[in-house]
Amino acid sequence: MKDTRRTVIAGNWKMNMTPAEAKALVTEVAPLVAGKDKCDIIFCAPYVDIFAAQEAAKGTNIKIGAENVHFAAKGAYTGEISAEMLTACGVEYVIIGHSERRQYFGETDETVNLRTKAALAAGMKVILCLGEVKEERLSGITDEVVAMQTKLDLKDVTAEELKNVIIAYEPVWAIGTGLTATPEQADETCGVIRATIAKLYGEEAAEAITIQYGGSMNAKNAAELLAKVNVDGGLIGGASLKAADFAAIVDAAQ
Ligand code: PGA
Numbered sequence: 147m148k149d150t151r152r153t154v155i156a157g158n159w160k161m162n163m164t165p166a167e168a169k170a171l172v173t174e175v176a177p178l179v180a181g182k183d184k185c186d187i188i189f190c191a192p193y194v195d196i197f198a199a200q201e202a203a204k205g206t207n208i209k210i211g212a213e214n215v216h217f218a219a220k221g222a223y224t225g226e227i228s229a230e231m232l233t234a235c236g237v238e239y240v241i242i243g244h245s246e247r248r249q250y251f252g253e254t255d256e257t258v259n260l261r262t263k264a265a266l267a268a269g270m271k272v273i274l275c276l277g278e279v280k281e282e283r284l285s286g287i288t289d290e291v292v293a294m295q296t297k298l299d300l301k302d303v304t305a306e307e308l309k310n311v312i313i314a315y316e317p318v319w320a321i322g323t324g325l326t327a328t329p330e331q332a333d334e335t336c337g338v339i340r341a342t343i344a345k346l347y348g349e350e351a352a353e354a355i356t357i358q359y360g361g362s363m364n365a366k367n368a369a370e371l372l373a374k375v376n377v378d379g380g381l382i383g384g385a386s387l388k389a390a391d392f393a394a395i396v397d398a399a400q
Contacts (some may be wrong), residue, residue, distance in 0.1 A: 148204050148375055148378065149323065150353045150354055151354055151355065151356050151378050152185070152186060152356050152378070152379075153184060153185035153186070153310040153356070153372070153378050153379045153399050154185060154186045154188065154273075154312055154356050154358060154378065154379035155185050155186070155187055155188070155234070155379050155380055155392075155396050155399050156186075156187075156188040156189070156190060156211070156239070156241075156273060156312075156314075156358065156379070156380070156381050156382065156386075157188065157189040157190065157214065157382050157383075157386025157387075158190050158204075158241060158244070158245070158360075158381055158382065158383050158386060159189065159190065159191050159192060159195070159213070159387065160213070160220075160246070160383060161192060162192075162387055163191065163192065163195050163387070164195070165194060165195050165197070165198035165199075166187045166198070167195075168189075168191055168195035168198045168199045168202070169198040169199065169201065169202045169386070170202075171189075171201035171389060172199050172203050172206075172208060172210075173202045173313035174389040175189075175208065175389045175392055175393055176202070176203070176206040176208060178389060178390070178393035178396075179207060179208065179392075179393055179396045180206065180207065182207070182280045182396050182397065182399075182400055183207065183215065184399060185379060185396060185399040185400070186209065187207055187208050187209065187378075187396055188205055188208070188209045188210070188211050189203075189208060189209075189210055189211070189221065189386065190210075190211040190212060190213050190239065190240070190241050190273070191210055191211070191212070191213070193212060193213075193227055194393070196210055196212065196235060196237060197226055197235070200235075200236060202305070209212055209238065209239060210237065210239075210242070211237060211238065211239030211240055211241065211271075211273070212227070212232050212237050213241050213244070214227070214237070214238045214240065214241065214242065214244075214247060214261070214262065215227060215228065215229050215232055215240045215242065215261055215265050216228050216229075216264070216268070217257065217261045217263070217264040218264070219264070227327075228264075228305060229264050229265045229267070229268035229270055230268055232268075232270065233268050233269060233270060237270070238271055239270065239271045239272075239273060240265050240270050240271075240272060240273070241257075241272075241275060241314075241381075242258055242261045242262050242265060242272050242273070242274050242275070243258035243262070243274055243275045243276060243299060243318065244275045244316075245275060245277060245318045245321055246321075249318070255294075255298035255299055256298070258274070258298075258299045259298060259299050259300070259301050259302070259303075262274055262299060262300070262303060262311070262375060263302060263303060263307075266307040266311070267302060267307075268360065269310075270310065271310045271311075271312065272276060272310060272311050272312065273312045273313075273314050273358070273381060274299055274300075274311055274312070274313050274314065275313075275360070275381065276289040276292055276295035276296065276299060276313065276314075276315065276316070276339075277288055277292065277295075277315055277316040277317045277318050277335075277360075277361070278292060278317055278318065278319075278335075279318045279319065280318065280319035281292070283317065283319065288317075288335060289335070289338045292315065292335055292338055292339050292342070293338060293341075293342045295340070295344045296313070296339050296342040296343065296346075297342065297346065300346065305347050305348075305351060308343075308347055308351055308355065309326070309354070311355065312342075312355070312356045312357075312358060312379075313339055313355065313356070313357045313358070314357075314358040314359075314360045314381040315335055315336050315339055315357060315358065315359055315360070315362050316359075316360035316361050316381060317331075317335070318361075318363025319361075320360075321360065321361045321362070322353075322362070322383055323361075323362060323385060323393050324362050325361070325362060326361060326362045326364075326367050326371075327359065327361060327371075328362065329370045329371050329374050329377075330340050330374075332359040332371050332374060332376075332377050333374035333375065333376045333377055334376075336357045336359060336373075336374070336376035336377050336378075337376040337397065339357055340352045340353075340357060340376055347380060356379055357376060357377070357378050357379075358377070358378060358379040358380050358381045359371050359377045359379075359380055359381075360380060360381030360383070362384070363380040363381075363382050363385065363395065364382075364384075364385045364391060364395070365385065365390070365391045365394035365395060365398075368380060368394070368395040368398035368399070369398040372398055372399050379399065380395060380399075382395060
């Protein structure tokens with residue numbers, strides 16, 4: 147049941163925000179979410195915004211994460227950032243496997259798995275994104291797709307490491323489109339992911355893992371989605387860029 151797991155509301159800024167804008171947004175959100183302790187509150191920010199966002203989040207209940215991490219410890223990977231670099235900057239959370247990474251940057255279940263293992267080995271908490279594309283939903287293979295992604299993306303992740311994994315179920319057709327999965331669709335597919343976790347790691351692990359919904363979650367639809375038994379939070383893109391909207395989603399999680 148829901149009280150066996152933590153609700154997590156995470157913003158994903160994507161490629162938005164200068165450091166000054168990041169600082170301003172966190173400063174604006176902080177008083178609006180102060181004392182809202184029924185969920186963890188995270189902003190995942192572009193690398194260059196992390197220090198400014200952390201500075202503004204100091205002493206608040208807002209945590210700052212990153213949007214990706216490379217799987218190698220170091221080396222000739224121009225443009226990439228390692229888990230050790232992130233933890234050295236005090237970054238605990240990282241998004242991995244976002245559909246935009248999969249769609250535009252060649253990310254596969256194999257590289258998502260490698261990145262996940264590297265981040266977990268460095269002691270980070272991973273927000274692992276997965277979800278079906280529109281054609282897959284229309285073909286009736288959503289359950290198979292998310293089960294397969296769950297298995298491949300978590301390959302060789304231990305039960306102990308799984309405690310640091312949050313799964314974000316994000317139907318690709320709902321991301322940034324204004325289309326939202328119905329609360330029933332979100333609940334059902336998060337349930338399929340949970341059942342897959344139960345098969346891989348046992349019932350207790352399945353009841354303990356936080357599974358967020360993401361895809362056009364906003365101030366209006368959040369309460370209904372978060373009320374569902376299998377939906378333990380949200381990964382929020384567009385609405386995380388507006389203080390009032392993001393704070394309203396945090397309120398809906400209380
Ligand atoms: P959206 O993005 O809320 O703008 O649909 C969600 C996400 O991509 O994580």
